Amino acid sequence: MKRIPIGISSCLLGQEVRFDGGHKHDAYITGTLGQYFEFHPFCPEVEIGLGVPRPTLHLVRIGGEIRCVGVKDPERDVTDRLRRHAEQLKDRHAELCGYILKKDSPSCGMERVKVYGGGQPRREGVGIYAEALMKANPLLPVEEEGRLGDPGLRENFIQRVYVFYRWKKMLAEGLTPGRLTTFHARHKLIIMSHGDYRDLGRMLADVGSDTLADTAERYIVSLTSLLKQVPTRSRHVNVLQHIQGYLKKELSADDKAEMVDVIERYRRGDLPLIVPLTLLKHHFRKSPDPYIDESYYLSPYPQELRLLNEL
Numbered sequence: 001m002k003r004i005p006i007g008i009s010s011c012l013l014g015q016e017v018r019f020d021g022g023h024k025h026d027a028y029i030t031g032t033l034g035q036y037f038e039f040h041p042f043c044p045e046v047e048i049g050l051g052v053p054r055p056t057l058h059l060v061r062i063g064g065e066i067r068c069v070g071v072k073d074p075e076r077d078v079t080d081r082l083r084r085h086a087e088q089l090k091d092r093h094a095e096l097c098g099y100i101l102k103k104d105s106p107s108c109g110m111e112r113v114k115v116y117g118g119g120q121p122r123r124e125g126v127g128i129y130a131e132a133l134m135k136a137n138p139l140l141p142v143e144e145e146g147r148l149g150d151p152g153l154r155e156n157f158i159q160r161v162y163v164f165y166r167w168k169k170m171l172a173e174g175l176t177p178g179r180l181t182t183f184h185a186r187h188k189l190i191i192m193s194h195g196d197y198r199d200l201g202r203m204l205a206d207v208g209s210d211t212l213a214d215t216a217e218r219y220i221v222s223l224t225s226l227l228k229q230v231p232t233r234s235r236h237v238n239v240l241q242h243i244q245g246y247l248k249k250e251l252s253a254d255d256k257a258e259m260v261d262v263i264e265r266y267r268r269g270d271l272p273l274i275v276p277l278t279l280l281k282h283h284f285r286k287s288p289d290p291y292i293d294e295s296y297y298l299s300p301y302p303q304e305l306r307l308l309n310e311l
């Protein structure tokens, strides 16, 4: 499979672009994710010509606005240059299926960046470049490297990347009512694990060629928002039980009891999600079902990422 294009703060790849000439290489990103993602590195501070090494920057509240200025030289305000740079990269950002940002940076931080200006700094800022990037690309899955250490957030980000990748692939093949409906059908169980899928389904109920572009736009906006909700254990249990229903006639009493037990142990937190999923896959290999075969829920991304082992 083609590697998925992902934007990333250059320093996370080990590029020596930080203010002090150092980097923030992240071994999980390059070692594990790098096998599946094609990284497109951006260092906005270097790209706007600040050089390496360079004086440090921070966010400061000035009047009603948050600005990115030099720590030692507050007159050195690079806010507008960083914003303009993000706008100039619009076409390159549009090719991406996700973006990994460096936390705490006044340029790249996604959230909770320190803002100075009277008293203690408050963790309420967003890096100037990151803010412009996210505003211009509201559908783009974005995450910080620090949060990728959390198994739930990591899985959620990668899930969103793969869904967005498949969405863009479908658009590239040409949007049709049939393709949109198939996309929804294949993602329905994933959607169920994040929240209520019915509104999305209703949106597509009477989609025709005349309303297609508008419906697709509303659909992906709603889907993007829903997928940001990290699935709970009980939502996964509902989906697992729903899938088990497709094996009603195929499972022996013993197999059924085992399946119920494994799902219950997952619900209690005694087993990771990979266990009931593997058992279900085993049964569907013996008793295939066309709907489940087509669904991405049982195999949402390469198994080698081992994301389900910790959920």
Ligand code: SF4
Pocket (backbone or CB within 6 Å): 009, 010, 011, 012, 017, 018, 019, 042, 043, 044, 045, 046, 102, 105, 107, 108
């Ligand atoms: S956080 Fe962003 S601006 Fe800072 S060194 Fe890394 S890539 Fe460059």
